[in-house]
Amino acid sequence: xxxxxxxxxxxxxxxxxxxxxxxxxxxxxxxxxxxxxxxxxxxxxxxxxxxxxxxxxxxxxxxxxxxxxxxxxxxxxxxxxxxxxxxxxxxxxxxxxxxxxxxxxxxxxxxxxxxxxxxxxxxxxxxxxxxxxxxxxxxxxxxxxxxxxxxxxxxxxxxxxxxxxxxxxxxxxxxxxxxxxxxxxxxxxxxxxxxxxxxxxxxxxxxxxxxxxxxxxxxxxxxxxxxxxxxxxxxxxxxxxxxxxxxxxxxxxxxxxxxxxxxxxxxxxxxxxxxxxxxxxxxxxxxxxxxxxxxxxxxxxxxxxxxxxxxxxxxxxxxxxxxxxxxxxxxxxxxxxxxxxxxxxxxxxxxxxxxxxxxxxxxxxxxxxxxxxxxxxxxxxxxxxxxxxxxxxxxxxxxxxxxxxxxxxxxxxxxxxxxxxxxxxxxxxxxxxxxxxxxxxxxxxxxxx
Numbered sequence: 001x002x003x004x005x006x007x008x009x010x011x012x013x014x015x016x017x018x019x020x021x022x023x024x025x026x027x028x029x030x031x032x033x034x035x036x037x038x039x040x041x042x043x044x045x046x047x048x049x050x051x052x053x054x055x056x057x058x059x060x061x062x063x064x065x066x067x068x069x070x071x072x073x074x075x076x077x078x079x080x081x082x083x084x085x086x087x088x089x090x091x092x093x094x095x096x097x098x099x100x101x102x103x104x105x106x107x108x109x110x111x112x113x114x115x116x117x118x119x120x121x122x123x124x125x126x127x128x129x130x131x132x133x134x135x136x137x138x139x140x141x142x143x144x145x146x147x148x149x150x151x152x153x154x155x156x157x158x159x160x161x162x163x164x165x166x167x168x169x170x171x172x173x174x175x176x177x178x179x180x181x182x183x184x185x186x187x188x189x190x191x192x193x194x195x196x197x198x199x200x201x202x203x204x205x206x207x208x209x210x211x212x213x214x215x216x217x218x219x220x221x222x223x224x225x226x227x228x229x230x231x232x233x234x235x236x237x238x239x240x241x242x243x244x245x246x247x248x249x250x251x252x253x254x255x256x257x258x259x260x261x262x263x264x265x266x267x268x269x270x271x272x273x274x275x276x277x278x279x280x281x282x283x284x285x286x287x288x289x290x291x292x293x294x295x296x297x298x299x300x301x302x303x304x305x306x307x308x309x310x311x312x313x314x315x316x317x318x319x320x321x322x323x324x325x326x327x328x329x330x331x332x333x334x335x336x337x338x339x340x341x342x343x344x345x346x347x348x349x350x351x352x353x354x355x356x357x358x359x360x361x362x363x364x365x366x367x368x369x370x371x372x373x374x375x376x377x378x379x380x381x382x383x384x385x386x387x388x389x390x391x392x393x394x395x396x397x398x399x400x401x402x403x404x405x406x407x408x409x410x411x412x413x414x415x416x417x418x419x420x421x422x423x424x425x426x427x428x429x430x431x432x433x434x435x436x437x438x439x440x441x442x443x444x445x446x447x448x449x
Contacts (some may be wrong), residue, residue: 002029002136008109012121012308015100015109016064018052022108024059025135030110031063031096032141033132034216037125038114040094044151046074046082047098048183048244060110061148069094072151075137076206077337078187079111080340084160084295085153086113099183101242101413102216105208117336121309122419123320140447158191160221161342164332165350170196173352174235176251176346178202178226180215182243184341192341197349198232199338202226205353208417215243218328218374220257237359238280239345247328248341250348252359259371262363264324266291267347271322272297279312281331283307284402284414285427289369290324305402308415312337326374326427370436372428377447382417385447386424389415392446399416411439415447 002025008016017023043064047053053076061071072092074085077232086095100107100356111159112120112129120126129277179185185204192199202225203212213222217240230238230251232319238251250258261282270282270292279300282290286303294301304314304323308331311323315337323331329339348359353356355362379385397407403416403425413428424447430436 002026002133002134002138004029004074004130004136006130009126009133010122011126011323011413012119013059013101013109013111014129015045015103015107018056018108019038019107024055026060027098027110028063028138029136030129031060031135031364032067032092032439033129034096034112035067035069036132037120037128038112040069040115042070042072042091043094043096044072044074044082044085044092045096045098046077046079047084048079049076050100050105050108050208052096056108060096060098063136065148066142067146068144069146070425071146071148073148074151074153076183077153078183078341078382080338080342081157081187081225082111083113083154083246083338084157084335085151087117087338088156088160101244101246102214102218102242104214105210113338117338118419119312121307124309146312148428150427154190159208161191161340161346162196164334164343165346169197170349171353172196172198173237173349174198174200174233175349176200176202176226176229176233176235177204178217178238178240178247180217180222180241180243181205181206181207181210181212182215182241182245184241184245187245188241188342188345195349199366200229200235202229210243215241217242217247217249223249223251223257226427227251227257231255236347239348240425241341242328245341248344250359251361254360256360258359258363259287259373260326260328261371262291262366262369263344265289265366266351266362266438267322267324267330267344268294268299269297270347270351272299275321277448278322279320281311281318281320283311283325284405284416284424285326287369287371288412288430289366293366303401303402308339368431370430371427372436373424374442375417375440376423377426377444378422379447380422380426382422382424385449386415386417388446388449389443411435412437413443415443
């Protein structure tokens with residue numbers, strides 16, 4: 001019997017512990033389900049470096065071949081390389097990436113792109129995928145079995161991501177790069193090859209045990225290595241990737257973390273200079289700095305729900321040129337609205353090369369915004385906690401695009417439930433550090449009451 005527990009069919013991907021929640025039979029069932037949900041002639045398949053990835057890859061490909069689909073096997077690549085291949089090669093009409101993103105080593109999973117270049121998630125095909133997977137059985141379902149073709153996507157990918165910046169303006173920079181022993185190391189090394197930078201490499205060798213730290217830089221404990229290295233080497237900037245390299249994070253020259261919303265604001269300057277008046281999408285957690293920056297430059301600021309499926313849908317609707325999330329996901333119209341980790345890394349190098357100012361000053365110029373960062377609280381009843389927040393600030397301007405957003409004269413926040421865990425996530429900012437800390441503690445007390 002093929003293993004297809006409902007719990008692994010999540011908001012944005014299929015993901016679980018191997019072999020407890022999923023195994024090779026799951027990959028086979030998912031492949032058949034994807035083939036029926038997204039009838040295809042050619043599907044590209046990429047995989048990360050996890051111990052379970054080769055077996056999942058073999059079974060996934062076997063399932064696609066049994067459905068008569070030809071597979072273009074990209075080998076071990078980053079998630080954004082698989083996304084790129086899904087639209088760059090005209091013969092392709094679907095993609096599957098085998099990865100558990102930033103999750104610990106015992107996890108693995110699948111991310112999907114359809115022929116319409118859309119991800120599969122809750123409300124956008126995940127329910128149908130689950131139903132089809134539960135019906136899957138082993139055996140040929142096509143008159144002719146598909147064939148496998150090995151594809152090296154790197155040269156085309158490197159040309160594409162480098163095309164987002166003006167290579168001629170790059171100046172010598174000292175850069176610390178932490179790949180977290182994820183899949184990014186060999187790719188990053190080759191993309192940055194021959195650029196005028198001195199690179200200090202941290203955790204570049206793919207190692208599924210993640211021996212140095214988890215490959216999830218949004219967690220402060222996983223940034224201590226790169227923050228210390230930036231200071232030790234007196235580097236201009238630090239760049240950290242998550243395990244599958246679809247997210248990039250920045251550490252300034254002082255060893256300080258730069259939040260994703262501030263990078264969204266900074267990158268907006270580049271896109272609005274090229275596309276005056278363009279729309280840019282950002283998520284509800286973001287600091288006011290994003291909207292203020294976009295509107296000051298004459299762009300259209302579009303707030304949207306958290307999550308790549310929502311951001312991508314809104315970008316298409318608005319014909320936006322760029323989108324960014326606090327979580328470190330950045331989306332590009334020229335990449336068919338998909339996220340990419342390498343492009344923002346290159347954009348940071350261009351910004352620093354074009355300015356005589358350090359990274360901290362470029363961020364400081366955006367204005368004084370005092371943010372809490374995302375704070376998670378475990379609660380027994382999400383809805384009851386949300387109701388307490390709503391009632392406590394009934395006199396403020398409240399919107400409910402995604403969770404509860406409270407806007408007051410001198411502070412604002414968003415409180416939203418996690419899609420997968422009994423957790424509420426708080427993002428808060430104020431006009432002063434003191435007020436931010438006071439309001440942060442006040443809202444947290446209400447949530448945790």
